[in-house]
Amino acid sequence: MLPQLPEAGSPADSDPSAFEPSEPDSALLLQPSDSTDDILETATVFPHALDARPGDAAEPDSALSLQPPGSASDTIETATVFSHALDSRQAATVYIRSIPVITLVGGELETLSASLGSVAVASDAQEPQHRAETVVSRLQELAANGNADAIVARWNSVDESFVVAWGEEPLITLDGETILPDTTDNPGEDALQIANRLRRLLGDAPPLARVEGLPEPPAPDTRVGIVTSTLTGMASWYGPGFHGRRSASGEVFNQNDLTAAHRTLPFGTRVRVTNVSTGQSVVVRINDRGPFSHGRVIDLSAAAASNIGLRASGVARVQLDVLSAE
Incomplete structure (x- = not known):
């Protein structure tokens, strides 16, 4: 407090x-x-x-x-x-x-x-x-x-x-x-x-309505599939300490791939992750389990975090759109 x-x-x-x-x-x-x-x-x-x-x-x-x-x-x-x-x-x-x-x-x-x-x-x-x-x-x-x-x-x-x-x-x-x-x-x-x-x-200057210099949010990609469920929460990212190690799915974790860890979604599920602060989004594939920190809903690879402007802040509020299989 x-x-x-x-x-x-x-x-x-x-x-x-x-x-x-x-x-x-x-x-x-x-x-x-x-x-x-x-x-x-x-x-x-x-x-x-x-x-x-x-x-x-x-x-x-x-x-x-x-x-x-x-x-x-x-x-x-x-x-x-x-x-x-x-x-x-x-x-x-x-x-x-x-x-x-x-x-x-x-x-x-x-x-x-x-x-x-x-x-x-x-x-x-x-x-x-x-x-x-x-x-x-x-x-x-x-x-x-x-x-x-x-x-x-x-x-x-x-x-x-x-x-x-x-x-x-x-x-x-x-x-x-x-x-x-x-x-x-x-x-x-x-x-x-x-x-x-x-x-x-x-x-006593008037308040600002928005942050300067935010990138324009990309147009929704209608090719990625139908959104089956949506939720919001805090995202984090991981990479250097896990690069080259086996993920929970059995595949080798590559921090430069667009992947993510989720506690319950099936491996292979594709999720569109949108940084609500910047409007930037990225589609990731679930191939690992986590995050296990309280209040976090998804753990992104280093590459995915960079795509939505999350690397520097470490955490950010995101919207998750779970996508159907193509």
Whole structure:
């Protein structure tokens, strides 16, 4: 679960000084050259354990404070990075105006003790926090000279990935380690929601309706057979570690063939798999059993995953159309 933010504080008509954050024990002050940004004026990092709450510690051990000139104005907007655990992995979430915008996910925690206050973390436990700080700093630089209308969600056809960009400057790439805090498990939808949150929070820009640069979905291939059943779910892919080994059907697995693993469909069944984010589709032949990860409905070969833009994200929501024999 995402950590809950502390109470917002005094009413807006109170003494403006009441909104001034207390000075942490140590702080790194970054002074941008332009003060046109009224949003990302203060970013504070509060690392805490899985069982901790942001309100439990009034004074962080360290803080990254971005305070451009004019930060004593009547309204001081705050971007805050909270370090936390997410499904046994270390994570850090960027909040703007108390709204979670981006979550950076790191490695597995070594142990998570059931007893309060006992959490042993991996050596790279601070890595998501540092990445989050970098995102906030980059946002500060761009916001100082840019217009929030330029924030977009874009499909990168070279890397086959979804990115959030400010004009031509990439800000983040959506993958298994950079997600929407309340992720939809769909990298394209996550990218669009992050872009729209940033647009609204950093400039009250209108929301975008779609991701830029998506390839045109191919025309349905009427030659592949009649659709006998349809379902949707999450797809993943596999390849390098299994290439050349025997699949469950007995044939040698070739990651460059258009094949897939399914838990129950008969071997030889052809399935049209469509990435709902990009509209790209591919017809695969079932020749293996799996996937066995919770929530996954099909495991594609590396070649099939590339055909629908799934290699970079690792997982994606898909529609499966089971096809009749020709």
